[in-house]
Amino acid sequence: MSEVFTKSMARNIYYGGSLFFVFLFLALTFDTMKTLPQQDNRAAITPQVALGKRVWEENNCIGCHTLLGEGAYFAPELGNVYKRFGNSTEAIKAFIRSRPANGIPGRRSMPQFNLSEEELEGVAQFLKYTSEIKTQNWPPNIQG
Ligand code: HEC
Structure with missing residues (x-):
């Protein structure tokens, strides 16, 4: 592993991390929207x-x-x-x-x-x- 922490490494972590959590947030939102209708038993x-x-x-x-x-x-x-x-x-x-x-x-x-x-x-x-x-x-x- 390199000894120096470069600007571009910091930038990659920043963008990579942001992107990861945006996708995680979207995935959890879709999952919630998919499962919610099954929770409230609306057929009843x-x-x-x-x-x-x-x-x-x-x-x-x-x-x-x-x-x-x-x-x-x-x-x-x-x-x-x-x-x-x-x-x-x-x-x-x-x-x-x-x-x-x-x-x-x-x-x-x-x-x-x-x-x-x-x-x-x-x-x-x-x-x-x-x-x-x-x-x-x-x-x-x-x-x-
Ligand atoms: C002015 C306040 C008030 C309003 C409005 C009210 N209640 Fe109540 N209710 C109570 C109180 C106080 C109790 C518990 C004491 C008792 O035995 O009367 C209670 C108890 C109950 C219980 C029994 C709960 C238990 O675990 O023992 C049911 C069922 C209930 N109410 C249904 C209703 C419904 C349906 C409505 C609307 C049509 C309603 N209440 C409106 C005050 C209210």
Whole structure:
């Protein structure tokens, strides 16, 4: 190996290194764009799931809850509530129907939303759908 570090050697390292990382960045970008559509399980978006998302938005559920980490920290994470409730949409519907729970003083309770059966089914299907998105196992535990 040569004893002197020449200008042209420095230049080659600079350009070579830059080029290498530009290509690496592009390759990772293409890889992400290719794999992302498989993560969100979009084949499972039925009209019910779409209705549920609308119910979710119109009632501002995100104003109290997080969904896969996004939202407010007043109430539990709901991205995995379907799993937490034993893989049951019925349990989710029963919970929403049964609010508010005024039993324990000082405990936060969810209000009653007076959703129709169709809306309840939709929002439960929407929460089932979110629990099946591939999130690299996030949230890390079943409590959310
Ligand atoms: C005003 C705040 C608020 C809003 C808005 C709200 N929630 Fe809640 N929610 C809560 C609180 C507080 C709890 C936990 C306490 C309880 O048992 O009521 C909860 C609990 C839940 C649970 C059970 C979670 C668990 O792990 O026990 C589900 C499911 C749920 N909410 C769904 C919804 C849906 C769907 C909407 C929108 C239609 C919604 N929430 C809107 C406050 C809210």
